[in-house]
Amino acid sequence: MNNTPSEDDISTLIREVGSQFQRSGADLQALQKTVQDLGEIEKVRSEMLQDARSVLQDLSRTVQLTKAKGSRKHIDVESVNHDNFMIKMDHKKFAVAQAIQDMDQSITSLEAEIHQLRMESLGLDSTRVIANGASARAGKGAPQSGTDKDDYDEDDIIDDTAHAMAVLRLQLYRGLGIEMIENDLGVYSKARIRSHNKTDVHIVKFDGQLTPYFQTNLIWEFAS
Template sequence: MQQVDSTVDGDIISLIHDVTLQFQRSGPDVQNIQRTIQDIRETEKIRREMLQEARSINQRMSRSLQISRSKGVREHVDPESMNHEDLMLQMEQKKFTAAKMIQDLDQDISSLEAEVHQLRMQSLELDSSYKSRSVDAESRTGSNERNLSPDAGTDSRGQGTARRGQGDVVMDGNEEEDIMDDAAHAMAVLRLQLYKGLGVEMLENELGVYSKARIRSSTRKDVHLVNFDDQLSPYFQTNLIWEFAS
């Protein structure tokens, strides 16, 4: 626009200069005035055309700027990014739901462990009561036999009865350990079944120690393998497993 104005101003200056020269020349004044008016009209026409062209160029540039801005806004608002945020929110909700389910199952397992322990104690009490009654019955039978047999035989049977009583005490301890081992094994199997139902399968190494976990995702239909590392925190490994599982 400045270039157009400078061009028009230059034309006006040259026009004034020509008018001055024409007045200085000899000739009728009316003709000089008519030529001057005609030159002014032509100059105004040229100026209007130049202004119209500049306005059309400005309008085209404005439309191009608006189109570029609209394209930039559409590129920033990506539907895939919105879907990704929704997917992350759904995964977080599933994660919290699974954590709540695990917490409830842990509470159920704790209550079942307490119930198993109580039943085990009752079983031990019943076994000890039954065995004490058996010992009393054997002692009464032995006393009756001693009344009918020699003294040596009585002493020998009495010692045998005492030995049987000592053996019964050792048997009670072994049975208690067996019951404890069976309960621990049952709880371990229950935990493994729980993990497997959530898509986590524990894998043993050559020494029989659980060192890996195979995770199957029900949503993405893929499989991941996680190695248990003592250098990593349990919180990080747990979040990694649940991320793969969900």
């Protein structure tokens, strides 16, 4: 029996298939909608993938920060204590420097006040000397002994004021544990510094080998 389709059968089959495509307009619209839905799904998946990458980057940064914080916890405890001690000493040094600056201002103010008082005293002494001289010339009395002794000039007052200021500064330094030492010529050539706890004694020489800034910091460090 011959099962090979004839040309008429093939033509009929083609017409039937063509008629099916012509009658399937709704199916074509459904296919287009499916393609459109697939495009939207692909877009949503791309956005989700981008969001996932952003989240992954954030997590990676969080992990790096956590590792960094964890490594800091392994820092030597003695190093941390040393840093805290140095910060505390720096604060104390600045406080002492501020106190010294305030005292210097007070000394300067007192110096001006002492100078003014001594100038007023000089004026009173001069007035008294003139009055005594006038009385002597009028025959109402004789010049008192010691008049020349009261005849001071302004240079003497300035010298006395500078000396008083120097004494105040030395007392201030001594109160901070700093003792100024003179050489054979009477010049302050070094300082003996006792630490705050009175257990250590250091000597700083003023021989010009160190800058004044470094000498000052060194003295405050020894005195702390």
